[in-house]
Amino acid sequence: MNQVDVFTLGETMVLFQPEQMAPLDYVSHFPKKIGGAESNVAIGLARLGHSVGWFSQLGEDPFGRYVHKTIRGEGVDVSTCRFTSEAPTGLLFKEQLSPEDLNVYYYRQGSAASLMQPDQLDEDYIAQAKILHVTGITPALSESGYQTVMKAIQIAEENGLTIVFDPNLRLKLWTEEKAKKVLNEIASKADVILPGLDEGQFMTGLKHVEEVAEQLSDHGNKTVIIKLGSEGSYIHTKNQQSYVHGFPVKQVVDPVGAGDGFAAGVISGLLREEPIETTVRRANAIGAMVVGMKGDIEGLPSFYAVERFMSPNEEHRDVKR
Secondary structure (H helix, E strand, O other), X not given: OOOOOEEEEOOOEEEEOOOOOOOHHHOOOOXXXXXXXXXXXXXXXXXXXXXXXXXOEEEOOHHHHHHHHHHHHXXXXXXXXXXXXXXXXXXXXXXXOOOOOEEEEEEOOOOOHHHOOHHHOOHHHHHOOOEEEEEOOHHHHOHHHHHHHHHHHHHHHHOOOEEEEEOOOOOOOOOHHHHHHHHHHHHHHOOEEOOEXXXXXXXXXXXXXXXXXXXXXXXXXXXXXXXXXXXXXXXXXXXXXXXXXXXOOOOOOOOOOHHHHHHHHHHHHHHHOOOHHHHHHHHHHHHHHHOOOOOOOOOOOOHHHHHHHOOOOHHHHOOOO
């Protein structure tokens, strides 16, 4: 059995993203990539030098094999993944009309990943990890997806793993009422919560960043790091409340995946046992790097690359592409 520092689970789809910015009605060429929040985080962590395992169920089809080979090729352990002939691998199309105006179209209802089951999880494999990373996407896929996430959390709790939760709100996948209930349920079990401000507002019904963080932190018992886009992030722990500035982005190329890069940066800092502000500063930097490149995973940096990007010397801050 392979031993990993981080375990995560969720659906990864084949992503079709045109090179040109135009309505999909007028696009005829679709390069093939992959896209999935949890595998984005897994790949980000692997590039930062950590061992990470990713679980999902893929279709026994060319797309499923492509996803599996691509993630494995990034250094992520996929040994616990499953294939099924009962359903296809999910698909995702991106429509980009401008750098900031992007639409996502899912073809994932009834997909192979939505059929994952709690008893498919390898308890011994999860138990030897240090961190469990989960998002609010997998429980939105299906009832069995929800039960699988909750089973992973139960295993983590029983074996002393740190649970990191990124809400990753996707209202196209479920109702607001169900989303709020489940996201708060998972947050109550997490040790570290990584919402965007809009997600925190949705979950708490509160408006201001400080009060959102206070409520989600359960009076300081949890670490809450709220993503504030270009402004950076806000940290709330039992002993610290502070803002950490973001990094300037000269040009946004593709905003998707920045939050996953941020999560990878936070988890990396936790594994390195770094001070929280150091951790969040690097996470902010990774998010800024990701939006500068088209695709979900293409902008995820190595540890050396992000350290260079964070250099105060402007000559070395830009990413040479």
